[in-house]
Amino acid sequence: MTAEATARVGTAGRAPFGARxxxxxxxVGPLCLGIDPHPGLLKDWGLDDTAAGLEAFSLTALEAAAGGGSPLVAALKPQVALYERHGSAGMAALERLLAEAREAGILTIADAKRGDIGSTMAGYAAAWLADGSALAADAVTLSPFLGFESLRPALDMAAETGRGVFVLALTSNPEGASVQHVGHDDGSAAPSASPASAGSRPAEAARGAAGGSVAARIVAAAAAENALRAGGDRLGPVGLVVGATVADRARELGIDLSAVRGALLAPGYGAQGATAEGMRSGFADAWPAVLATSSRGILRAGPTVAGLAEALRTNLSDLQG
Ligand SMILES: O=C(O)c1cc(=O)[nH]c(=O)n1[C@@H]1O[C@H](COP(=O)(O)O)[C@@H](O)[C@H]1O
Structure with a gap:
């Protein structure tokens, strides 16, 4: 961590998320373990699809990731939807996982994909990013499709509490393009990301040469936010979700992801077919910011801690190879 980042440790005793x-x-390396307690995986692990089953599943995954004190992952990403299925008891299992991960010193990204009008967004920010909330993670995934600026309460809360956000930009699913590519090549120019960054390299690079796709506008807005917030850190508090399966699409859309100054959470590695080699060539110059995340591809190696740890090591060396 840079000396400047350490100096900016907030009242919560936490350095900025990007620096951490x-x-x-x-x-540790660029691997994130997604904790997705799917009914089928629980069954394969010999667990019931109940809140107790979810908790056992989560804590086993955490134990493997913690590597007996030498972590095998940079972060854990629990999939909130799969806990929500069990109502308050499921959410209590998620709270337990978040608390135990905090105790073990492992970063957590709550994959909640929240997004709403600004005044309601403040509620989501308080739930996932505020000090003292039982659901507070180190970062949360956000959906910007009500307008990037509707995320403001979460952007501000994250910066205030030393936490982070990952904003969906180019998602790994094939349907994502029907919304995220809109505006590409239509001849219109994307707006400047913010008055403060108008004309700056991040905004221009993210806007790209070929016009303003929805994804390019989201990337530009994130870059502008990081330009204001990152200080001397390599990574600011606003990361982006860019699917590992679509790593090369950014370039096709004229987007320079290396100018974002935020981490790039890349799901799709493993079960959705993306490979480390494909990601390295697809992300190109932006590769040092990529945090590859895999859920089923690793979780299928359970239920033993040893089996999971072996899969984590294999994935890590694949990514570092
Ligand atoms: O935000 C995400 O993590 C996410 C974004 C995206 O574009 N695609 C995507 O698959 N995800 C999530 O990443 C995880 C992928 O799981 P696996 O395909 O099992 O590795 C799931 O929890 C998805 O909800």
Whole structure:
């Protein structure tokens, strides 16, 4: 962590999320384990699809990721939807996982994909990013499709509490393009990301040469936010979700992801077919900011901690190869 980042430790005793994540990715590597307690996986692990089953599943995955004190992942990403299925008891299992991960010193990204009008967004920000909330993670995934600026309460809360956000930009699913590519090549120019960054490299690079796709506008807005918030850190608090399966699409849309100054959470590695080699060539110059995340591809190696740890090591060396 840079000396400046350490100096900016807030009242919560936490350095900025980008600095914490960059330091962890440097020491551990670019792997995130998604904790997705699907009914089928629970069954394969010999667990019931109940809140107790979810908790056992989550804590086993955490134990493997913690590597007996030498973590095998830079972060854990629990999939909130799969806990929500069990109502308050399921959410209590998620709270337990978040608390135990905090105790083990492992970063957490709550994959909640929240997005709403600004005044309601403040509620989501308080739930996932405020000090003292039982659901507070180190970062949360957000959906910007009500307008990037509707995310403002979460952007501000994250910066205030040393936490982070990952904003969906180019998602790994094939349907994502029907919305995220709109505006590409239509001849219209994307707006400047913010008055403060108008004409700056991040805004221009993210806007790209070929016009303003929805994805390019989201990337530009994130870059502008990081330009204001990152200080001297390599990574600011606003990360983006860019599917590992679509890593090369950014370039096709004229987007320079290396100018974002935020981490790039890349789902799709493993079960959705993306490979480390494909990601390295697809992300190109932006590769050092990529946090590859895999859920089923690793979780299928359970239920033993040893089996999971072996799969984590294999994935890590694949990504570092
Ligand atoms: O935000 C995400 O993590 C996400 C975005 C995206 O574009 N695609 C995507 O698959 N995800 C999530 O990443 C995880 C992928 O799981 P696996 O395909 O099992 O590795 C799931 O929890 C998805 O909800």
């Amino acid at each position: 994540l960059a330091a962890t990715m440097e020491s």
